[in-house]
Amino acid sequence: MTQGISRRRFIAASALASAALGGAAKSSSAATPARPLEHGFPEGAWCHWLDQRAPDIGVGVTWGMPWPRSKHSPKTTFSLRDRDGQRLPMQTWPLAFWPDGSLKWTAHALAPNVTSASSAFEVVPGEKSPAPAVAIKLKQDATAIDIDTGTIVCRVLRQGPVCIESIRRGDKELLRAGRLVVLRQDAPAEREDGVINQETFECEIEQAIVEHEGPLRAVVKITGRHAHANGRRWLPFTLRLYFYAGGHDVRVLHTFVFDGNESRDFIRGIGVRFEAPLTDPLHDRHVRFVGEGDGLFAEAVRGLTGLRRNPGAEARAAQIDGRAVTSIAANVEKGLDLIPAFGDWTLLQAGADSFQIRKRTAAGHAWLDSARGRRASGLGYIGGPGGGVAFGIQNFWQSHPAQIDIRDARTDRAAVTLWLWAPDARPMDLRFYHDGLGQDTHEKQLQGLNITYEDYEPGFGTPMGVARTSEMRLWLLESTPGRERLVQLAEAVRAPAVMAAVPQTIHRAGVFGGTFALPDRSTRQRARLEQQLDWLFEFYEQQRDQHGWYGFWNYGDVMHTYDPDRHTWRYDVGGYAWDNSELSTDIWLWLYFLRTGRADVYRFAEAMTRHTGEVDVHHLGRFAPLGSRHNVMHWGCSAKQLRISTALNRRYYYFLTADERVGDLLREQLEAARTLRAIVPERKLPKMQGRRKETPDGEHARLGFGTDWGSIAGAWLTEWERTRSRPMRDRLLASMRTIGAQPRGFFTGGGRMNLQTGAFEIATDRAINVSHLSAAFGLPEVCAELIQLLDVPKFKQAWLQYCILYNAPAEQQRAELGEPLGELNLQQGHSRLTAYAASILRDDELARRAWKEFFEGRAGFAPDQRFESQRISGPAVLNPVDEAAWVSTNEAAQWSLAVIQCLAFAPQGLQG
Template identity: 40%
Template sequence: MNNNISVNVHRLGSQTIKPAESGVTWGIPWKKGALLREENLTMTGPSGTQVPLQSWPTAYWPDGSVKWSAHAAALGASESDAVSFVVSKGKPAVPAAPIHVREENEYIEVSTGAIMCQVNKAGADIVRAMYRGETLACSGGKLVCIREEQRSEAGGRVYKEQDFVSHITKAAVEQSGPVRAVIKVEGRHKAVAGSRAWLPFSLRLYFFAGLGQIRIVHSFVYDGNPHQDAIKGLGIAFSLPMSGPLHNRHVRLGGDTGFFAESPKHLMTFRTKGKYEELFRRQTAGEAISFDPQEDAAFIGLLEDAAVWDDFKLVQSAPDYYEISKRTQEVCCWLKSGSGNRSAGVVFAGSESGGMSATVRNFWRKCPSALELRHMSTDTAEMIVWFWSPDAARAMDLRHYDTKTHLLSAYEGFDEMRSTPYGIANTNELTLHCFESTPTAERLKALAEEADAPSLLVCEPQYYYDVKAFGIWSLPDRSTAMKAQLEDRLDAVIDFYKTEVEQRKWYGFWDYGDFMHSYDPTRHVWRYDVGGCAWQNTELAPNMWLWYMFLRSGREDIFRLAEAMTRHTSEVDVYHIGEYAGLGTRHNVIHWGCGCKEARIAMAGLHRYYYYLTADERIGDIMNEVADSDYTTVHLDPMRSYYPKDEFPTHIRVGPDWAAFSSNWMTRWERYEDTQYRDKLLIGIADIKGMPFRLRSGPVYGYDPKSGRLTHFGDDNWGRHLAVCMGGPQVWFELAELLEDPEWEEMMAEFGLFYLLSKEQKAERTGGAIAKWSWDHPVLASGIIAYGASRGNDKELARKVWDILLNEPFMARIGQPDSVDGLHYVRPVQEIDIASTNIASQWSLNTILSLELLADSLPEG
């Protein structure tokens, strides 16, 4: 055992303007036996000084040593410019003022040394009060929701709106310092007038020692009827004490590059001249202004006559348009005050006693969103962050796009109409900062950038590779012309999708993070309206493709793509409650539209990369939700169209169904050392070993989730590529590291060695039993074929793998788009007419594998 082990970590990417302080949480993988659970870790900065560190394990090896650890640090002003740090074994430094958490009967109190916040355990207000020193900075914070119901009546339509606020059912301390504290609050939205409660929520508040900030992660689940319960507005509101004259109160709303900076009573009047022009400039910059009652009497009279602007708002109605407006009173009109393209997503309100800002992550990307300030002329102003703006053109519409399915024409999975949003979720993030005075534009800009791309520490790609984090993959290698060509293609397909996200505007509250499935060259668009050809919904594991590309490159742009996809697909494409809990929805025009509800869309194997790299608790919750998703298949048999009810509780395929279950169980086992999930894995593997042709058998089995037993069905003609193109190999290769079972590895290699054999060879080796079965789409199976070729030292098979990958048509075109002029589409675009996200993700995953397993067999030209 190496007791002197140390790990270099560095900031992910860079920011134009770094904030003076930031709280950061990240993960580190470890080789088996390298770190024992009782061993401490310490962190040093570039100068060798210790940085206070809080650490905890997030996964274990079977021998009990730590597989992944998580860490938290509060990087203050002295570390704000530091790029790299070293984590090693040793006693961690403790903050000069550690976080203090105290529980009372009615609330939980957290003191960071810079702020003190009280979090309620019951009632409507989540934030009871927040203090900066002795000064009250916030006197309440609650969730807000507006429900809209529409009725058609003779000659018109009637819209009814109903207000809801948060109703807390549970609050708990998840971490209590010394560096980081986490409070989780759960509840529902309850009617202000009435008894209805709906939209379950969870909200986590993150505090860091010495920092005057609170990071908030807000998640809600939709549990309404989409034909009756439209969400008109959804957000979080804070009550802010105001003091002093109106002209010394300040409003800031973040624009594209700078700020809308005004006051409820600004100094611009018809007669603002001379020294008052300079005072106006100082007021606009955020300075406190004072007047001499006698000398300035005339100007004071002008101010008393001037309008008082009580309410302000910025509405991001589309990815490329926001509008700022203000009004004097509720009975008066809103006055347009400015507009732009993409708001920075930051709002500040303050007075002579200080103020508070909110910075919102992905503000314009998840439009329609808004920032609103109300009652700025009163003793208590209200700041509202709208995740869904009530000023959007229409309320949230979660209905299906048709009243029937289109199985044949639109590649939809079932004739059954199972399009329901009941049980889907969405997560949003914001950060609060408290100030003694109005912050500068530079300070607010830095905080907005930090909120939009939070600081993260990561390891070097070489380290992730050396410890075999997440199984088998390769590091970039351009040592030969052919390797360089493959690396260029891997990079080019990432650049292609980065461009498509922007070019096609794949943004919006329910869409951001996902890619589309396949392209329509006639209309020059992705097939957004063709059933199963629209949103990808994790089909063929694009999440995994993006995460492995990040691991091997360390690129921040790829990390952000993967992060957004993980956040979207784990929330929107998955059912968190209800009939389909633990399952997800197959690709469709509407994310929840397809009748296929399957475990592989929701599997932990897609999301665990983000969890282990960031220790994100929300993803941890979601991975817990799917641990027993195999039970849900009892009342929704994945193979119900092919097999009637019989003696088996349900029927599943070895892949993607059992592969998805195995990813859930592996994750549960390593996170909690829960051996019942390990045993389910071992039972399933033992049953597969006993099949006539082991992993090649099937792929459909009778399955009992109580026992975990798989029963072979015999003949079928199901495509074998489905067993290995939905992320199964990536899960199974890593599982092999945990199980240390040579026969399991041999079975996977056997599958790969068999895949490309001729029908005659297959018949000869299996007595004719599986010669007629479908072994199609070799590009989708090339990764496990490469695994077989590597373990079997089969040079001829390795050559075939490279032929498949090198000659794939879409990837041969990547980096060479065609131009479409503005006459043939609504605007000029770049396109590749055979674009397919299925191919992009599987080609990339399998090329990354093959470069590790078969690099020596790669032809030179």
Template identity: 40%
Template sequence: MNIFRSLKLSLGTVACLATLGSSAQQINIPLKWLNGTPTKTTGVSWGIPWPQGQVKKSAQFALAKADGSTQAVQSWPLAYWPDGSIKWTGFAAVADSGAHDLSIKMIGTKDKTAANATLQITDDAQGVRINTGAMQCVLAKTGNTVMPSLVINGKSIATDGQLTCILQDKADAAADVESSPVRQKYLGEVSSVKVEQSGPLRAVVKVEGKFKAANGSRSLIPFILRFYFYAGVSNIRLIHTIVYDGDQFKDYIKGMGLTFNVPFREELQNRHVRFSGEDDGVWAEPVQPLNGRRPSPYLFDQAQGKRLPNVASVPTQKGLFDNMASWNDYKLTQNSADGFNIQKRTNGASSWLDVIGGKRATGLAFAGDASGGLALCLKNFWQSYPAALEINGTRTKQAKMSVWMWSPYADAMDLRHYDTTAHDLNVTYEDVQPGFSTPYGVGRTSEVMICPYAAMPTNQQLANDAAATNNTQLLVTTPQYLHQVGALGLWSLPDRSTKGKAWIEDQLDKALAFYQQEIDKREWYGFWNYGDVMHSYDASRHTWKYDIGGFAWDNTELSTDLWLWYSYLRSGRADIFKMAEAMTRHTSEVDCYHLGPMMGLGSRHNVNHWGDGSKEVRESQAILRRCFYYLTTDERTGDIMHDAAMHADSGLAHVDPLREILPKSKYPTHARFGPDWVGLVGNYMTEWERTGDVKWKNKILVGLNDFAKMPHGFYSGKGKDAGMGYDPATGHFYQLDQGDIGSLHLATLMGGMEMAYELTPILNNKDWNRLYLQYCSLYGAPLEDVQAAFGKEVKEPLGDPNGDYARQPGYAYVMTKDTKFAQRAWDYFLPKQPGRFGGGARFDTQILKGPMVVKPLQEIRNVSTNSTSQWCLNAIELLQMAGDQIPEHNFAWDGK
């Protein structure tokens, strides 16, 4: 059995083929809703993987319902196998409320109902017009009005959709009280509009541009919008991305938002405002509440949003209508993760009235009347504070409605580095150099649901809209199916069949629970922070090292993203998906550069996400994003992975990753087998899969052929970092000294192993197979093994044989079936004597309360996210690779 076949078998492909049957017509893949069945007709997109050779490009599918009937789906290839068959398919469908027990079914011919779908797209010089059958809107191709109109059944629901940015020239600091900032309004100016998908069930329109001064010519801060439309669905999903390209010392964002005008057709007493509050709560009031000194016959009908008679038709009530106060302006501000406040006022010459406050608002606002209106909902509203919702002009002919991703009622964004002094790398693990601690080129993505209504919605309908926005509407298949197909690498399903496996599963559960609680208790929230976790813990202060150089925000260090995604894949748990989704959104945008000379690279962990001078491929690599992309079909993530493949090499030419370690050589820059080259390979592999273009495979082979000619394979680098000469223009590697044998620990810890699991079976290259097996089998191996392999004496092992690297001999066991590697893997992974991680206590917490802490907290005194993510990844992967060789007895689970 060759190495390629061995790995495929280990992934469960043969079992999957038996499940699917020999004929593609027998494909029937079960689906479920990630966050519960929808409460109204819902458009949804998702991805499904296939075994190699089973699904052709011409394959047609349908969505099978619980009653046995089928409905049309839209499908497109997300990735290809090397033989040209489909590896991942993207699907879109429109599901009825309450739809459950669904499945994807292969059909012989194209489903005619797809061709009869109601979605229509017209693209001409004036703009893009979309008709879903349930609503109609226009997206402009020029100017500063992105969405000029939004209509239902001929009735205008919203107009003049614009992007707004307020810039000021200095920070809102106490020292500046006597010198107020100068502010200027900017509007999003459209430069290009592209229809990326045009139906029949799903349409995607990409809009790009920059913000331009409303009273000037300056432009900055590129934006990317994607609008998602589904046949028969009135809601519009909007993905909103900005990339900061300002001067961090002069361009402070005071407000960033999306605004619409909402026309009124009814008198004041029939106009209403709604804000979603905590959980499924809704704050609801009429613009003119008819509750005065004497009982009103309309009081309860009005509170429920029912249409009241016009003033002229009830002359006996004219005094009530004429004398009751009416309210013009409303706002909900969320300036922290734990506090929102609602205010309103009658007019601009009057004071704001405090209405009510709460803790965590879910981010929806509605303005309208008995004839309909508009709701806007910002996903992860309170988690991404400071945010705000604002409705102005409800006493006029039209209201102005704003959803603020950055609230203008909070301090302006301050993107400067946290200190003016560079701290020592050897003390604070912080590498700060002039010009590198910059936010220039970092991005941020937000999600808004645009919900038009042709009649006054109930509070329950609005609460449902808020829940659907905040809890990702996604169809997913089972962990068992994903595991059988071997999707996204080597990972295990939960298994408690033995005492040892049960102990490991307990630790995995405890680790996730701990970090979920820490995110909330330590409040790792905020516009630029939400999704990330901290790097290292300071037991002396009972806090994480949020203020100490390179020990603060994690920024993907040691593959935290992959730990969360593997945890989701094996469990199917929605709460883990939410953690992983938020982390991918954050780390792919905030921790990476999307324009400028460092485009294609990311920033290492630091107090500020972009603060460290280390800019490398390991943070921007596609392997960290693949799970989210393939499971959701998210186009923005696809762009990010493509940009990494296109620009990471040029980023390395600009920033030498080893400039602080190795002197400049005759080669353009330095790189290592890992994490640099394996990160690049992951980028190339992903583009090869997504496009089917072998030029990306050939880029892998250029470096591989260089390593194959070197005497020590992947170990042919200098020193503990295994540095080599590298030419980004050609992709060639050069050994700095023919005698070099280097250590390669970062090639494992930062996504290299997880990339290799996916590359090995599709590359099927004898040099790769030989060199990667050598890399895994020699890491931490006895000196005699290394000397036998290289034919020369070595004085110390190639790496530290500890638990972080246990999956390397595990991989060797998969490839060779030699049990010595399985034993070595478990020896690396499991503690050999009682200690702080013994007796099932690795992730046990202790409660902190009283005067030693500001509020009740929990603590694991020696915890670090590095060790947590690596321990969990090794556990998940080892159970798959060498679970059949796990020791029956160990003090950790035997308590001895």
């Protein structure tokens, strides 16, 4: 049995571990012969197309590459080679640094005109990238920014209601007057008196800057608010436009923050609008919408097919194919003006499983139902043989209600609106879902928490400050694309091309604290665990579809707990509904992706990162920048906490993609602890009565060492890595040293922290304070990284003590602490802490203990649990579902993290 850590044993083991880490770093940086690894990648820094093949539509991509410690200086140059040895132009910039200043992550950009058909590439250090055939050119003045990709030229304005003045391809203007639009009404749709006032807001630019500039990639960031003639300005927005050398497309990232009154401000529509100049004859103006799969709706503004008189086979075929009609039979040509021209078109995805297309000649006339389907791709097109614009909304049906409008296509200037919230659907209703049920005191609220697990408090269930980010893409085309090409464009919207570092490269670099290992199916037991990990992810993917975890404010999240009586997840029961990152669901998915490289896992985790970082966090207002605990409404819980807004959930995606918006979210958390002065997490508990309260503008706040400090340490760590900020490093060191100096280390529970320095006051008593949640929200992951990066022996000793003793027998806890820890929870999930201690101390006995704890299954999945579901059909349910009532998301996340990290830290302890 492993006993407590003596100082001598700790120092000796730490020295051994440090030497081993140092040796590993040195060996990884030495030149070694290439040898095959899993998935056929030789040694080196490899990346690949996530979908294992070159995309059909060339688009520019940006991705991150990790590097072992001390291997490359910031001055290192990099080039890109495909598997045939061909060198490709690539742009590189630093993304993060190791403590010694060497590169930890680099970001890279690849232009869309890649000539290689390879699915994998090697990023080669020490070589200069070849010059691109075409480079981006930027010109700026006080009024505008001009971006020339070599194929298109976009002019972005710095003030006013128009963001994009024009986009030209060659000498032809294909898009103009790009702007944002919001439709607001002052009452919900069911107002009894029927009197609803409506207003239209357009964007008002406050700033437009070039956020990133290079030969292959440029990013323009536009910020402002939506404004009305009555003087009201609300809904802050950030619009990012991405350009790549040689590209004829623009990636658009749209973010808005809700800052209205949810009882009076009902958003009826929010979107992006632009004009498309049209010069082709009406019968050569083509409208396209891509439906599900390769389904395509293709018509013309003025149709030539189905007429009583035949315009000619070639004329009909040309219009159907999207080519210019060169001749029309005389008896039809002279009557063209008698054929109705349809100027207005709408694609509406009102729900996840139904869309409709309709058209009309003009306002004031009836709509015709044109087509319907299940799940539209979100891609449309307007134009003709002389040029046009294809436009798409990513996650179109998943983020319903969504809509695409084309208006006035029979004039010389069509208007296109990409509605992120469809105006033809019910208006957005962000009000809380109940009236408070009389819970007007903390005592009543705690009673309610005991019944429905909902932590309610008046005024806290507000959407003030929640945000939403959406992605769109615009293609400026010389002519109407063929049918197959349109379907390929739609696929580029549905599943955008992603370049990603391969798992072997990420693992060898030693990033993320070594918290994952590559899959190993070499023994029966290991193969079984890998199979169960796969099953669990695929089950949640299936549940998302069967239970409809979709919608503008919901897509990306999963549910918390299941209701086997109703055969559904508890979508309407207090704190059992939306998960909101509870117990590190995000980290589970990202570590699972890092070890597998699966495209479906990446896209699931990406959607979760977008959602949990935006919707579950207050970005302005009294609760900013804290997140909201799990609830029926994503923002409904009165527990506003760092554990939900934590940067730890976002940093994986940031380093894999260099995404600027997620970079904003990470930086937003740097001073988050200041909000805890006024919004005290434990304010309702009896133990808080009589405790000294911090002043809202003071320099101190009380933080728990687990969910609070682990979260803020993750933000400081990320900023230090990104910028080499000494103040951030100093805060980390101060907090680590003062945690290590506490009389009970991590078992002290928390303390009063100086917000400027990061140092905690040293507790004056030796009381033990331990919570099962402390290490359930990213604390193990951030401590693994901090111990890897910063030499603070007492902190390391305190963390190892916590890791060893949490699951230890009562007599061992008593011997080390003077008393046992009592009844704790989440023992199975905490087995990964034991495994981490085993790794650092090189202790095989601890490694075996970790797996024993895991397989005992306390507060987790039982050791004999069969990973399977059963089919439930009508009339027990409305629609058939696959049910695994034994699964809860808390247990799924903690079980998965335990498997992944026990395999990483204590593989030698797994028998069989």
